[in-house]
Amino acid sequence: MAKIVILGAGISGHVAASHLRRKLDKTHEVVVVSPNRNYQWIPSNIWVGIGRMKSKEILFPLAPLYKKKGIGFKQAKVTSFYPEGDINEAKPYVLAEYVVGEEKGRQEKITYDYLINATGPKLNFEATEGLNPGTNKAYSVCTYTHADHANEGLQSLIEEMKQGKEARIVIGTGHAKATCQGAAFEYILNVEQELRRQKVRDKAKITWISNEYELGDFGMDGMLLSYGSNIMKSHEMVEMVFEDRGIDWILGAGVNKIEDGLAHYETLSGEQNSIEYDFAMLIPSFSGHGFKAFDKNNQDITEKLFKGFMIVDADYSPKPYEEWTVQDWPETYQNPNYKNIFAPGIAFAPPHSISKPRKSPNGTEIFPAPPRTGMPSGITAKLVADNIIDSIKNKNESLHHKGSMGNMGAACIASAGFGMTKGSGVSITTFPIVPDYKKYPDTQGRKLGKTFGEIGLAGHWLKLMLHYAFIYKAKMKPFWYLIPE
């Protein structure tokens, strides 16, 4: 009988665990290893970061749910991989260290038949000097604790503004190669609306700072989209929204150092500039977790498993932007060297970025890393689970379920302000996520009808509905599996 070990209980780890448990009988073991005791619906951190939602509304503890559903749970963090076992252990295993309670610090070899690495990104704050959430007046909204912190910082600034203080707010990316521009975009619009709601908007100058070459790049090389009866570029749409909201912008900026209320950055033209602020929210760069891997003789084989993130069935051969194709992107998320290891969600190493790479004259690469949002994270996790289920049931490797980001759509419902009547959302869908310039040569690599933008109150309602739907689904309540990833 098979044992499937899932590392991480974020969107992809949790999706994989829940589908595996539902579709496999109880003779098979499903075990989740994650250092977090709670599941969090990360997209709603935006609202926690402006105080319109409490962090407890976006999370729930995993242990009781997993116990009820028959999923094993170890609150531990994985440190190294032994895909061939070792001289004492014939089965492949991961080495994990417990992070809480009496077992804290204890290490355990967790053996597996199939391994799903869904550990997402390491939030690599250290890559930017002085960027540490909650210090130097710079914050993050990447986790609920960070978002709580950001809200405290924002509310105390708003109090000062009510006393007459003029403030500068800077929101965007905190590293030359950061990703997740979408989250920062949502946050800047929500902060702007919150300042209006609290009647201090006139006291603030709000600036978007980003490593994007153009507004609306979002790490996806921008997009051509249908907007009502018009066809528009994403940079025109975002420009319209920012101008309308009185937000100015600095583009092609690689933030490289943070001091108290001061962000230093290099621009694509090679200048070294800085910007003062009273409150900043800067997304850090994402990196792999620095895991090590060893063969059965304890020789280091990390490069067989990792290239920063985990190596999967992508084409990693270096080639210029002009030669990139959708075929470079993985389809099954299987490690080519150890076929019982998979890495869905953010945990897999992308073949390259999606946005065009750009360098400053000083040689600094300044462009967004490729985003892997919630939807593709869920979809790739489900297809990995389905392939494992088929392989177990057929007693033979089965990789029929495929999902390349070059043949998958995504919906990004970006909140632009909270409130049942005053809220707003910028809804953008794209198909495919990675542009296919061969298939759609005249529409910037994407299918127009399926790549559209929409602005308005309906977007806020939809985002709120998704919040409740996905938390319902994550809690595995009745018929949860009918809600698509």
Next chain:
Amino acid sequence: MTKRISNFKRFVMMNPIIQFFKFIILSIKVLLIVAGGHGGTREVTK
């Protein structure tokens, strides 16, 4: 602040009745994209 969205557009964007219908349409469109399937890319073009 530069007014880039006309009063009429803003009315459409924020009117709850119009937006209710937009919400239904948007939900269906998003669902079609999400549930519209996904697949590989390699065999198709090889």
